[in-house]
Amino acid sequence: MATKTSGEIIRDGLWDNNPALVQVLGLCPLLAVTSTIVNAIGLGLATLMVLMGSNLAVSLIRNYVSESVRLPAFVMIIASFVTCAELLMQAYTYELYQILGIFIPLIVTNCAILGRADAFASRNSPGPALLDGAMMGAGFLIVLLILGGMRELIGQGTLFVDMHLLLGPMAADWVIEPFANYPDMLFMVLPPGAFVGLGLLIALKNGIDNHLKERQKAVQPTAAPGSKRVRVTGNVS
Amino acid sequence: MTEYLLILVSTILVNNFVLVQFLGLCPFMGVSGKLETAMGMSLATTFVLTLSSVCSYLAYTYLLAPLDLAFLKTITFILVIAVVVQFTEMVVRKTSPLLYRVLGIFLPLITTNCAVLGVALLNLNKNNNFVESVLYGFGAAAGFSLVLVLFAAMRERIAVADVPLSFRGAAIGMVTAGLMSLAFLGFTGLVSV
Amino acid sequence: MTRLWDFSGGVHPAEHKQLSTRRSIQAAGIPGQLVLPLQQHIGEPAEPVVAIGDQVLKGQKIADVSGGMGVPVHAPTSGVIESIGDFPVPHPSGMADKCIILKPDGKDEWCKRYPISDYRKLDRDQILDIIHSAGISGMGGAGFPTHIKLKPSRDRKVDTLILNGAECEPYITADDMTMRERADEVVSGLKVMAWILRPERCVIGIEDNKPEAATALRKAVQGTQIEIAVIPTKYPSGGEKQLIQILTGMEVPSGGIPADIGVMCQNVGTAVAVARAVFEDTPLVSRVVTLTGEALEKPGNFDVLLGTPVDYVLERAGLQPELVSRLILGGPMMGYTLTTTAVPVIKTSNCIIAATASELPAPPPEQACIRCGQCAEVCPMELLPQQLFWHAKAAEFEKAEHLNLFDCIECGACSYVCPSSIPLVQYYRYAKGEIRVQRAEQLKADRARERFEARQHRLEREQQDKELRRKERAKAAAEAQAKQKVEAEKAAACGEAVDKRAASSALVEQALARKKASSEAAQSRAATPVESEPEKPDIDALEKQLAQAQSKLETMQTMLEDARAQQADNVEKLERAVTKNHDRVKRAEEALAESRKSLASQTESQSIE
Amino acid sequence: MAFVQQSSPHAHNARPTSKVMLWVILAALPGLLAQTLFFGWGNLINVAWCIAIALASEAAILKLRSRPVAFVLRDNTAAVTGLLLGLSLPQFAPWWVSAVAVISAIVIAKQLYGGLGSNPFNPAMVGYALVLISFPVAMTTNWAEPALLWNSAPGFGDTLVAVASGQQTAIDGWTMATPLDEYKHKIASHTAVEVLAHPTFGEGVAKGWEWVNAAFLIGGLVLIGLKIITWHIPAAFLGALIAMSLAFGSNADQYAPLSLHLLAGGTMLGAFFIATDPVSAATSHQGKLIYGAGIGVLIYLIRSWGNYPDAVAFSVLLMNFAVPFIDHYTPPRTYGHHKARRGQPGRGRS
């Protein structure tokens, strides 16, 4: 496996291989906690931290684990980071922690994290692993944010409601209400809206990708057809 | 008796793990649009979910709670689950190679299914006793299996539909899951557990 | 009264039968040219037994089959064989197939015939032989060789012999008119077949929209055990499986044949052909064809010589060319459209419809299937046509097969009712074809795998053997060396061996170099952007070509020298090859030089810019 | 001479999809008429508005997907979706509620799946369920009080104002809980006799509703007569509802009586017009029986023990969800086969 450049890692995490939109992993928290932006940020940050931490840790110890306990070991590392995050959130943003509920401990089973540990961190040195964790986490966070914003806006006609749960009292009146007299559209707040919302986001990304590909195809040719053939029957001279 | 039945109805239909509680979505979306594969996955998940629900209940009640180590629950549970999964794989492989061929490939996937850890944690939140934990685990798995199998059948149909390009694959899957979830909202209030 | 059952599904399309029943069957006459395809039936094509220029008599065998499944072809009239070759034949593909062209001499002179009056004296196999050599194949549908059908395997006893006079398709009246006018022949043909098969029951099934035919047959069967069953008109009651269900209540098992349940079904036209073959020794050289459709002035049934071009019979029926929009061979439900009127009438052609545009309008454009289930309601085989359609369309052939695609009889009832005008049957035909192709490919792939693996094994074995031998040789050499101190002769042998090995390793190296060159060339081709290709000649590729040509030339030259030395008989060929390779090298060099030049000039011009 | 080239059959009977849909629309007219007679102008206005929005949104999406607009619109299916939504929404539902319902029906439930024939869920019911959970207030408070058209207010103008402005003032006093809703939430604390004294029930089973349901029943029978639908789904649907009611609901002081189940709410509309949507229903006869019965059972369950007083939409959607599965296991037995081939082809390729 060729090592990737930082640019590729960044691009991968944020767009090309976005954990939520492309790998379609980590869906449970993604859908469960995105009824408002604040929830989304809370969970997204927690995930980002855990992802960076676990990637770094896994990368550091990558050469010292035996094959048979590799996955359990990774899982334990992740679990410990998650538990720490959980404890810290309890200590500093207790109400948000309450709202996010079991989805904080469930970060452990966020397939995206274990996936990264296994697929990337365990094969790369700490630097890139940390960057990869950060970018994957950021990609996840961004999707959470957009989905949260979308659901909050369409669902209840507000943005940034309850930000004080995360940032303290100073954020209490950040809330924006763009429409007067908005009739809440509960569909978006309830579970079905989460699914459909993410579906639309994925489609949007696909649409943009398709568009880009089309444009690229127009300018850049691909390799010549049939160039990778090998001989089956050995050396015939 | 009825209350046990209600737990089942509640976890399978009203609070369906996948469509209402948002647990176990990755395997739900990721497992193929093939009915038989989905059935294999369901079987495996049902088994593991029930078993790990019990095991984590035991681990918590008899190890962590007495020692006042509630904060270790996440790491303990995930360890328990990983081991249950491995152990199941082992036993199945030994006792029934046939069953193993059907279930084998799905078992490893289950470790990272949040439904499994979710059940363990929710059992705690709900103060479920032993029997309730068993039923809760089983009900969750049955609900998971139900929608997984129906969804797989549905995806086979969607696969041949003229879905707009951008929506092919995961996107239309999400929309479908959304509409299914909408339908499941019809069960709200069916049992107030 | 015969007990009747119903079959599920079915449709009632408008009949249009009266168009062609107003006149009795007329002889169509002898056209200027007869085109006789060598395959007019299921099975293997016949082989011509005449040569171009031969004079033949009416009824003379002009093509025969050596064995297996097939029937001979006879000259429908006397004349000269004009040519043998590919000509358009009636086939949905519109393709050409091998035909014998006969130029009638107008005398219509029969060859010698040996009619049989009392067939019961003969062996049953002799009668079957007569039927075979009369060239009879089923005249109601697929054209299955009748003599084979009449000889079911020993474990299948035919209890019920059914004569299919349902003629359920709209427009067609050939069987109707045959039954009306040739009832006696129908019955005597049936009796012959019954004698061969010894069934317990003989039934002639006729749809209730042909009362005249039923009356005529009733008269003809008086005094026999033969039943006349008048069945309700519903398409496709004439389908073999449906008719069997109507008359016996039994179903032909999927993938089986009627004889599996003790039933056999023959067309009334086939019966007539059998009767004529036995009692008159007349081979199958003509058949009744319905010519109908609103584009004809004088529609009706004609007794047409096989091989008569369609345009000739259409002419006889008063074709109004400006009115025809489509020309159908067969009925409107199952027939296929013709691309040209140059094709001949063959043994299975029962009807030609020259339809006007208003009569059979083009269906509206295909819409999406709404799963309305109308198609399933009318499917006589109780299939799920819409499901088959979805799978066929999505190329999920396995699933279509699983839903019993191959039980579809292509009756067209589903397409007939489909509100979205989906050409369902075409999808099924396409799917069936694809599946057959895939099966053939799979077979071929399996064989290729076997051969490949066998070859690998062989090579391995050879390799091992070689290795073994080499070792032995080395051992022997070592022993010899140990035994003998200095032996010049042996040493020389050793040197020779080394030489040989060196030569072969050189060959290997050469090959490797070639491969490398080719892969490099490929890479460079991959690397060069396509847009620049038209202007910039691909020097690398050309160089590679040159290298190849040169190496080939070298090999050729060494081979030639060898051959010369050995006075081998392929010297001449090799010489030609060497010159050819010389040419090739030269061409390659020229091309290379050319492109180098143009490249240089290009870079120049670029640098000037 | 160039002849038309075509695969057989060459004859076709002439009832294209557009006509089928037209018949559905015609068969629903008696129901619409009865609704107008008993509940005023609201349904008529809804139907008109919903059809307009349906056609407009379908046209917009087709345009986006660069599909032939005029050709597809002429198949009338969007109109049927609009019509059925218009028939099911509350009489005084504000215009934007109807619009959201119709747009989500056409855009999300139908066109995202590729348009006519591909949608696994009944579009109209997706639209209905979506607005029901999104705007519960608007969806529960805007039911007209049953009264004969000619001796009741609000008139056409008032109704139009109410629908178009979304303001309640014009219709204040003319709305009322539906009979099923009324029964459901009163019966916990009252006896059946007390509950049935409410004016919404009238003299018969459920004032007005009984006639509306009867009219839809007649329309449905017409559809069966025309062979546009088969009897299986409605029969299984109603049969299951009756069976459930007989089995569980004998005590009128606890559960709604059978007559109310059959003649109130959207029962007949659901049984004959909605559950029978060919695209989203099961295909084989056996499958249709299972599908219809499933809807009947679910309706009874949700009406009796769930939160929603009428449950046609949710039940239909739930069974839509099961349709591909049902279809897999209920193919008909084919001629010449002993048993039907259930399930999927095996994976092994030979």
Added chain:
Amino acid sequence: MWTGILIAVLVLLGLALVFGGLLGFASERFRVEGNPLVEQIDAVLPQTQCGQCGFPGCRPYAESIAEGGAINKCPPGGESTIKALADLLDVEPQPLDAEHGVEQAKRVAVIREDECIGCTKCIQACPVDAILGAAKHMHTVIESECTGCDLCVEPCPVDCIDMITIEPDIRAWTWTPPAATIIATDRQEVSS
């Protein structure tokens, strides 16, 4: 405080030791050998043995797929093989990778016999032994066995081997699917 931490660590350590032991046991006791998938994949591949996939033969390619390789590298199999593979492996089908070649009509090799010099090079090259002939004698291709891989073409020193596209005859003809009108266009409607 420290005792609390100690207890926690000890408990977890205990659990880990037990579970670790169990997993070690499992890993040793139940090793995975072989991969039956390879057989299944190989059965789907067209067995042309042409090497266009970049592997020396179909089976090596099957092995690479079983290990997660791309499924779109086999031009002779084309779309239908990709679809079958996708079906088998439950993945999304992808379009054929043009770098490995494009799907072509089925072909067979034909040796122009009067030019053949009998060098046997083509015989050595043919992966399925579809060429008959002895040294210095004319060679012929057994048409029914030839997979159309064209591996014999290049080695021929006198270029006497042609790849002939198999033309469908009337017996091999099959129906084409109806012209793709997912939804007929407005234009069509006007013209009909």
Added chain:
Amino acid sequence: MATMTQSIRRSAIGLGLFAVITGGTIAVTQALTDERIAEQAARAEAKALFEIIPESAHNNDMLRDTLILPASDRLATGGPVTVWVARQDGRPVGMIMPAIAPDGYSGNIKLLVGIDLEGTVLGVRVIGHKETPGLGDRIETRKSDWVKGFEGRSLGSPPPREWNVKKNGGVFDQFTGATITPRAVVKAVQKSLIYFRQNQREIRAQLNKTPSGQGPEVTPGDLTDESLNAEQS
């Protein structure tokens, strides 16, 4: 066999090592955040209480200052009732009792009702319900101020007949489209007041007996369904 024991040992030790490290990390973090979490949790749990009786109005540790009152059908709670007492400088100023409205649209509505010693409502908060989003959920303070309308009410004000929603001739608003939920809440608050009045003597006696805040900590969250749930049939 040797490889097996070796493998077991290696895996066990490997995993054990991780256990020590990860367990240690967690345990240390836990130890460091322990106190703060407890404090936060208590604050959060008590938040509903403080909304009813603000911290400025009392200065005892309400969470630990509880009374156990006899069970009653009125409150629809299954067992004995735990009541929190607010005191200003040791003098009781009010109390908060849990109540259940059993006839909500879907299931029970869990309430806290604050009452001063005169029987006047200090405040009402909903701490758990399953009412329909968009309809019945406007009893939450997040969604509307409706519950604040109870403040200052008492059994006599309004008169008993008007302790009802407007639709039934009372003084309390109903929500558009949802009468059942508010009616249920109104009924439940009224019943709590009646309960308070009936048990007034007992309450006063207990209030005087138990000195401020030594009992075990009880939070509203601790009220399990068993102790709250009326319908355990």
